[in-house]
Amino acid sequence: MGIKEVEPVQINVKEQFEARVSESVRDVFQVEELSLWYGTNQALNSISFSVKEKQVTAIIGPSGCGKSTFLKTLNRMVELNTNVQTRGSIIYQDVDVFDPKVNLVELRSAIGMVFQKPNPFAKSIFDNVAFGPKIHGVRNKKKLKEVVELCLKRVGLWDEVKDRLNDSALSLSGGQQQRLCIARCLAVEPEVILMDEPTSALDPISSAKVENLIEELKELYSIVVVTHNMQQAARISDHTAFFLHGELVEYDRTDRIFSNPQDQRTKDYVTGRFG
Amino acid sequence: MRLPSLKTNVESTQSVVVTKQKLTQKSFVTNLGDYLMEKLFLLLGTLAIFILLLIVGFLIREGSDALREVGISEFIFGQSWYPSSSEPRYGALPFIISSVMVTVGALLLAVPWGIFTAIFISEIAPKRLKEMLKPVVEIFAIFPSVVLGFIALIVISPIVANVFGLSNGLTAVTAAVILSVMALPTIISIAEDSLNSVPSDFKEGAYALGATKWEVIKNISLPAAKSGIIAAVMLGFGRAVGETMTVLMAAGNAIDMPIQHFLGLTVPDFLTSVRTLTANIAIEGSDVAWGSLHYSALFVVGMILFVITFIVNLIADLLINRQRGALRND
Amino acid sequence: MTNAALTKKKRYTQSLWVTVCSLFTAITVGTLLFLFYWIVVGGAEVISWSFITQMPEQNMTAGGIWPALVGTVYVSLLTIAISVPLGIGAAIYLNEYAKQGRLVRLIRLSIRNLSGVPSIVYGLFGLGLFAATFGFGRSLIAAALTLAIMVLPWVITGAEEALKAVPRSFREGGLALGATRWQMIRQLVLPSAIPGMATGSILGLARAAGETAPIILTGAAYYLPIIPHDIKEQFMALPYHLYILATQHSETATVRPIAYGTALVLILLVILLNSVAIFIRNYYRRKNEWL
Structure with missing residues (x-):
């Protein structure tokens, strides 16, 4: 069954929304007193909040506010930079991700990531999607084909590329590349998907496709998306966190953040007074 | 039913939820593999340090016999080298002086030549000409030294003999000329890099004040690139003093002190046949008996050579870093 | 005024x-x-097919340069076979594993210093370590090991440049999918870096082919008109052959044309190798959009 045929289920949207954002929803991340330094520069200061399961959490804020850094801290990709120091904890599945015992391979398999600039590997379309399953030990050709087809269908790319799976992924358009990167991420079967400004390098039509995709994906995945585009945050997210100068200013349901922010700085930002 | 779930369609994973256990459990095999690869690469990465230490250690070990028996001062200040005589003498001073003479002579030619060429390529030449000149410098760098030595032998040496009225054209001057060709690509490319790294806003500021192109080069580019250009000269020195084949073929290789007395002063004689440190190792190293005192003495000569190039390269290194630092801070 | x-x-x-x-x-x-x-x-005037493929005759006053050409090819290939794996490994460490710090600075300092050590000093070192201490004698393998150490700094630098040209986003993408560092390097970084590494290796090959001083001490033979068939044998080499013909031969005037021919073949060989390296670099630069 392809995505195109899917009928949206007609239930009371408001009711569904209320149910989803209610406090009974399980937390996928519990961030506690998280601070982070690049060398001597403090990038995050005492961040605490919880990310809800199977919802879209948007992180907004002006450039340099630490939102991307925060996102990369969730799966510890931030450690690829030199001289990073952290304090506090991020609890995921009852485990502190900073625990030295944590297996980064498992952590990053469970927490997928999509980057700002589409970054397909210099391999074929097929091999891009199959990369994750292969490194995690799937050798069976038939199964790989199944996974690739399924993931490409999930992101709505299958019909566009099914006849040229062996072409280089770099031959795709920017928007297609980004959806391929999402498919590649899905193939590892993550629980959470982190997206770092996933549409900022795309044209409006491709952006809309990716946004629709995010809304579909939250049925199955918890999604954290960093964006500098407030309309986007308002459109796609259930919860929004507003970051400023490395601090979490406000975190609430998206509708409240945009209609009735509690903090003056949030209000100034969402009404476009700075940033 | 809404969207097809990946997780129910793909049987590869048993459990959907990532468990605490799975997260904190490291696969022994995967980790061992990764650990071993990392250690292997660490070993290969540090290879350069080990090789450098090995070379230094080996020169000292093999040279220690001669150092003990002959003494360091005899090596550096002794004026005669007769390794096969019944009373062998191991004074390397003629070689040291010859090496320095030939190298300095080469630099006297190569420094202006290289720096003016670098200025032309970096600052004056239009873009297309620049693109054509860069390969020229690269081809210079790949010319095998033995071919240049051959050219010195058949072309330069007769010219030197004619001009100065000598019976034999294989002299320090001949070697210096061909050695300048050898040092040229090093000097051009380092000096050019250094000029290119001068930020363009330095220059634009001066142009805005109405300076001519040459004034900008003289007052802005050259002073800013000074450290790098001196480094280029140092590296050129290192390249030239360590060069073997060209001097071996061009300098004549006589083992006497290359000096003459002129108005009561002792001055280096550029029109005589000389033997450099490198040439001496090449000549005697190919048939020396292993383990003999002579063999050990050659390692002392190698040590002297190593120390000279080490110091010169170290200074060049410091200068290049200084320019990088200075330009970054501004 | x-x-x-x-x-x-x-x-x-x-x-x-x-x-x-x-x-x-x-x-x-x-x-x-x-x-x-x-x-x-x-x-x-002298270069011809038979000049290249014939053995030298009558104490090098006639015939061709075949064993010298073969010897140079053998020693250069052996050099590269030894230095390329080591150099690529070192470059992978420096570019992919190492964290900036004292150790990396020390390694880089060593590499720069090694590249400044005179080739004749490498020759002495090779003579003492590989020929004498290891007991290889003056031989193909002793010469190749010596040259391999000499070209190592260049191979490392070339391989590092190739690795640096691979976009960081490949590495991030791979690690974010849960690849281990080695999986990431092996499957994402190396395939994209191989053309650049090939370029660097061939440039190293060209250097090794033109080098004379180290092999004088470690294995090149004055006159040995046979093709070596063991790595512990001595060998003839083009650059050394040219040196001999130009300065050491008893009848230098008679062999002068052969010396010219040898010089020309050597130059052509070195230029050919460099051209191949540059061709590979440009070909892949065009082919890969990310470069």
Whole structure:
């Protein structure tokens, strides 16, 4: 069954929304007193909040506010930079991700990531999607084909590329590349998907496709998306966190953040007074 | 039913939820593999340090016999080298002086030549000409030294003999000329890099004040690139003093002190046949008996050579870093 | 001085110095053309298919240069076979594993110093360690090991440049999918870096082929008109052959044409190798959009 045929289920949207954002929803991340330094520069200061399961959490804020850094801290990709120091904890599945015992391979398999600039590997379309399953030990050709087809269908790319799976992924358009990167991420079967400004390098039509995709994906995945585009945050997210100068200013349901922010700085930002 | 779930369609994973256990459990095999690869690469990465230490250690070990028996001062200040005589003498001073003479002579030619060429390529030449000149410098760098030595032998040496009225054209001057060709690509490319790294806003500021192109080069580019250009000269020195084949073929290789007395002063004689440190190792190293005192003495000569190039390269290194630092801070 | 006179003087100074710079550049180009001209004209007379493929005869006064050419090819290939794996490994460590710090600075300092060590000192080192201490004697393998250590700094630098050209996003993408570092390097970084590494390796090969001083001490033979079939045998080599013909032969005037021919073949070999390296680099640069 392809995505195109899917009928949206007609239930009371408001009711569904209320149910989803209610406090009974399980937390996928519990961030506690998280601070982070690049060398001597403090990038995050005492961040605490919880990310809800199977919802879209948007992180907004002006450039340099630490939102991307925060996102990369969730799966510890931030450690690829030199001289990073952290304090506090991020609890995921009852485990502190900073625990030295944590297996980064498992952590990053469970927490997928999509980057700002589409970054397909210099391999074929097929091999891009199959990369994750292969490194995690799937050798069976038939199964790989199944996974690739399924993931490409999930992101709505299958019909566009099914006849040229062996072409280089770099031959795709920017928007297609980004959806391929999402498919590649899905193939590892993550629980959470982190997206770092996933549409900022795309044209409006491709952006809309990716946004629709995010809304579909939250049925199955918890999604954290960093964006500098407030309309986007308002459109796609259930919860929004507003970051400023490395601090979490406000975190609430998206509708409240945009209609009735509690903090003056949030209000100034969402009404476009700075940033 | 809404969207097809990946997780129910793909049987590869048993459990959907990532468990605490799975997260904190490291696969022994995967980790061992990764650990071993990392250690292997660490070993290969540090290879350069080990090789450098090995070379230094080996020169000292093999040279220690001669150092003990002959003494360091005899090596550096002794004026005669007769390794096969019944009373062998191991004074390397003629070689040291010859090496320095030939190298300095080469630099006297190569420094202006290289720096003016670098200025032309970096600052004056239009873009297309620049693109054509860069390969020229690269081809210079790949010319095998033995071919240049051959050219010195058949072309330069007769010219030197004619001009100065000598019976034999294989002299320090001949070697210096061909050695300048050898040092040229090093000097051009380092000096050019250094000029290119001068930020363009330095220059634009001066142009805005109405300076001519040459004034900008003289007052802005050259002073800013000074450290790098001196480094280029140092590296050129290192390249030239360590060069073997060209001097071996061009300098004549006589083992006497290359000096003459002129108005009561002792001055280096550029029109005589000389033997450099490198040439001496090449000549005697190919048939020396292993383990003999002579063999050990050659390692002392190698040590002297190593120390000279080490110091010169170290200074060049410091200068290049200084320019990088200075330009970054501004 | 009036303004006009000042401007005129400035213009005069400028054109004087620009002329000086142009003149020196012209000398540079002229020297290169002269070098080629001299070798090509001298060598073209003797060079032929049989000159390349025949054994030298009558104490090198007749015949060809086949064993010297083969010897150079053997020693260069052996050199590369030893130095490329080591150099690529070191580059992978420096670029993919190492964290910036004292150790990396020390390694880089060592590499820069190694690249400044005179080739004859490598020769001495190889003579003492590989030929004498390891007991290989003066041989193909002793010479190749010596040359391998000598070209190692260049191979490392070349391989590192190739690794640096691979976008960081490949690495991030791979690690974010849960690849281990080695999986990421092996499957994402190395495939994209191989053309660049090939370029660096062939440039190293060209250096090894043209080098003379180290092999004089470690294994090149004066006159040995056979093809070596064991790595512990001595060998003839083009650059050493040229040196012998030019300066050491008893009848240097008689063998002069052969010396020209040898020089021409050596130059052509080195240029051929460099051209191949540059061709590979440009071909892949065009092919890969990310570069």
